[in-house]
Amino acid sequence: MGNFFILIEVTKSNEHQKAKLLIKSRASATMTIYKNNLEHILEELNRIDTIIRLYYEKSKADHIESSQGFQGLYISEDEINAILQTPSFESKAYARSPQEHEKIEKITREINAKKAESINQGKELRLHILSELFHLQPFEVDALLVCLAPELDMRYEKLYSYFQNDVTRKRPSVDLVIKLLCHSTEERLWARDIFSQDAPLIKNRLVYLIGDEQVPLLSKFLKVDDRIINFLLGENAIDQRVRNFSAIIKPQKSFQDLILPEGTITTFRNLINNHSLVKIPMFFFYGPYGSGKKMAAEAICNELGMSMLVVNSKALMKDQALETLKPVLREALLQNSSMYFEGFDGLLKEENMGVTGLLMELDQFPNLIFLSGEQYWEPAGVLKNHSFISQAFPLPSxxxxxxxxxxxxxxxxxxxxxxxxxxxxxxxxxxxxxxxxxxxxxxxxxxxxxxxxxxxxxxxxxxxxxSNRNLVAFARKIEPHYTWEDIVLPDDIKKQLKEISGYIKYRGIVYTDWGFDKKFSLGKGLNALFSGPSGTGKTMSAEIIARDAGLDLYKIDLSNVVSKYIGETEKNLSKIFKEAETSNAILFFDEADALFGKRSEVKDAHDRYANIEIGYLLQKMEEYEGVVILATNLSKNIDDAFLRRMHFVIDFPFPDENQRKLIWSGIFPKCAPLAGDIDYKFFAERLKLAGGNIKNIALSSAFYAAEESCAIGIHHLMRAAKKEYQKIGKPFLKEEFQPYYKMIEEDGK
Missing domain, CATH: 1.10.8.60 (Helicase, Ruva Protein; domain 3)
Incomplete structure (x- = not known):
């Protein structure tokens, strides 16, 4: 068939108006295969052109003349009479003759044969791929082509306006598509289902119905989705509507690149090689950030030769997730990729997200699906077409x-x-x-x-x-400055503290190199209890251990942890231990009896939940592989269950006179100006105070001296000592502090 244009002139007897219809008929190629995708598209459109020409010849008699200047806007009496004289569902005028039917069938057979040979030789024909992906019937493919034509050649707008007797109706309506493609009443009634909401064309948004809800289906216009147009023309760019929260990855990672437990990799290999799987896997990978979930999904897809559409679930939540998911699923199909949802468990936490609906939609997806999150989760029997396979990704050994x-x-x-x-x-x-x-x-x-x-x-x-980026909400980071030389304690106490430091340093050798981690599932961390009067060195010891081990030290702010609201304390504790686990930070609970106190007899709901909080804390301490130090003034206030779980229980004694003298002699920095009259022996003997109080006196005396622009002397220390005694509620008696008491009497301090 040669290339030619058909020019049809329709003369209106009263208006003398002419409508020109241009249809370009494309010659069928004589080659056995298509050179490329576009050649196939054009030949399919050539077939649609033939159908349109036949329809035109059959429908000319039905184009009733309208009043001059009001075509499509004014309905004349002649039109009404013609409509009333035509039987309902009249179809004889459009029935194809056997010759016409054979002509269309012959073209269709030639195209199908050429298409089959092209596919056998590895040619990528996008229309065929689209048909296979969305299970389109031949009629649906033809309907799609009718709608595609004006997107590629604007001359079809004139054709469709002419056929619909309205210059403003430039897109095909459902009615026009049915008239073009059907030639019997039965076919027309059946074809309505092709445009229902559950039919492939509409459900998968290959074609959109345009028109108000009140408008009859036949009057609604049809438009091919822009992404589908681009796909048919051979473009691979991701749909711009999903570009903000998804991206296509061509996997580069292999199983050899994964640094995971060998058993995990073996599991993946076995699943890939298991050809007896009846259902497609839907994987749920759960574990902390950066634990290898996405890399493992890449390796699986690489092994299967698939790309991967990565979806940011958090960004997906900003829109109506279920509605936004549909173009995402379609994009994954068009890209022949698996799907990977980052942070899927975030959707589970959101109210009214319709997770069941999301899962049901995902269950229709015919390829691999990877869901990722941090916590274990089960879909509870929603899936019908996928096998749900969960895999933990813990922190690495x-x-x-x-x-x-x-x-x-x-x-x-x-x-x-x-x-x-x-x-x-x-x-x-x-x-x-x-x-x-x-x-x-x-x-x-x-x-x-x-x-x-x-x-x-x-x-x-x-x-x-x-490390510990969110821990500051519940704790204060302490920068350790002290060393072992700075603290004054009995030798046996100091030895126990150094044992704690050694435990921290060598735990890797003991648990990993020597295999003790395989013997114990819990309790791999270190728990220590420091008890003793205030100021005896408990906090200072925690600082020294942290500095010696090179670990961060966080002092937990119990006012932000303990809540009067039921269940809130457990949530706060969970956040603390989870955030601290990445760096093995030392958690220091000062005045711990407020949180770790003895469990009480249950008299009301609050007693019961308080006991639950203690039990929960015991559980988190056993699971935590870092260091927890509890400090209390009285160890007898601590619940026995906690005491049993302590690796070290260290009582800090009140310092004796010799220890106080050592504390006094080392309390001032080397660069601090000191007068020669300071009597350390006197203060060690008379001021029966703990190290914390001695530190306060030394610091206050330094400020007094700075105020007077002189060296720190004994009268400054006496003045500071009197203030410290008043603060702790002890009498500062004249007879106990002679001969230096007169110094503060003389200056009226």
Whole structure:
């Protein structure tokens, strides 16, 4: 068939108006295959052109003349009479003759044969792919092509306006599509279902129905979705409506790249190689940030030769999730990809998100689905077409952390970097290790742009930047300044404190290298109880241990933890331990009897829940693999269940005279100006106070001396001692502090 244009002139006897109809008929190629996707699209449209020409020839008699200047806007009596004289559902005028029917069938057979051969030879034909993806019937494909035509050639707007007797109706209506493609009453009535909300064209939003709800279905216009148009023309760019919260990834990771427990990788390999699976897997990967969930999904998709559409669930929540999900699912189908939902458990926490509806929608997706979150979750029997497979991604063991550090540093670490120490000190996921190294490099550039070599110091800084970011809501970070030389305690107490420090330093060797972690599922952390009067060195000891071990120390603010509202205390405790676990931070609970006190007899609901809080705290302490130090003035106030779980219970005694003298002799900094009259022996003997009180006296005396612009002398100390006694409610008697009491009498202080 040669290329030609058909020019149809319709002369209106009264108006002398002419409507020109241009249809370009494309020649059918004689090749056995299509050169490309566009050639196939054009030949399918050529077939639609043939159908349109036949329809025109059959429908000319039905175009009733309208009043001049009011075509499509004014209905004449002649039109009404013609309508009333035509039987309902009249279809004889549009029935195809056997010759016409054979002509269309012949073209269809030729295209189908050519299409089949092209597919066999590896040609990508997008219309065929779309038909297969969404299970379109031939009639639905033709309807899609009728709607596609004006998107590619505006001359079809003139055609459709002419057929619909209205110059403003430039898009095909449902009625026009049915008239073009159906040639019997039965076909027309059946074809209405093709445009129902549950039919593939509309359900998958390949085509949109345009028109108010009150408008009859036949009068509604049809428009092909822009993403579908682009897809048919061979474009691969992701739909702009989902671009803000999703992206296509071509997986590069393989199973060899994964640093995960070997059993986890074996599980994935077995699932991929298990061809007896009746249902498609829907994976739920749960674990902390950076624990390898996304990388594992990439490796699985890489093994299967699939791309992956990654969806940010948090961003998805900003819109109506169920409505937004539909174009996302369609995009994944068009890209022939699996789906990976980051932070899916965030959807579960939101009220009215319709999670059941979301899951039912996801269940219709025919490819792999990966859902990721932090906490374990089950879909509770919603799925019909997918097998739900959950997989935990815990924080890596010490051995795996070493491998992660080595892999991510990739030889960029100098000799002074102790990877084993970093792995042991910071209980990081792979993602956190990566972030820590990146932060360390940024710190290095800021400090010295010319130096690109990482050091242990800067890596420690990078690690601490990743740790405990949210812990400040419940705790105050203490910067340790004291050393073992600064504290005055009996030798046996000091020895126990150093044992705690040694436990922290060598826990990696004992639990990992020597295999003790396989013997114990819980209780791998260290719990210590410091008891004794206020000011005897409990907080100072915690600081020294933290500094010696190189760990952060957080003093828990119990006022922000304990809540009068039932269940809130447990939530706060959960946040504290979860946030602290990444860096093995030392959690220091001062005045712990407020939280760890003895359980009471249950007299009301609050007693019962208070006891539940204590039980919950016991559980979190056993699960926590870091260090917890409790401090109390009276150990007898602590619940026995806590005492049984303590690795160390250390009683801090009130300092004797010799210990007080040592405290006094070391209390002033070397650069502080001191008068020669200070009698340390006198103060150690007469001021029977703990180290904390002695520190207060020394500091106050320094301010008194600074005010007078002189060295710190004994009269400043006497004045400060009197104030400290008044503060703690003890009498400062004249006879007990002679001969120096007269100094404060003389100056009236």
């Amino acid at each position: 010490l051995m795996l952390r070493k491998r992660l550090w080595e892999s991510m540093l990739d030889g960029d670490a100098p000799e002074d970097v102790d990877i084993g120490a970093l792995a042991g000190k910071f209980n990081f996921s792979g993602g956190q290790i990566k972030d820590a190294i990146s932060t360390a490099r940024n710190i290095l550039i800021a400090k010295n742009p010319g130096n690109s070599k990482l050091s242990m110091e800067v890596l420690n800084m990078g690690c601490k930047a990743q």
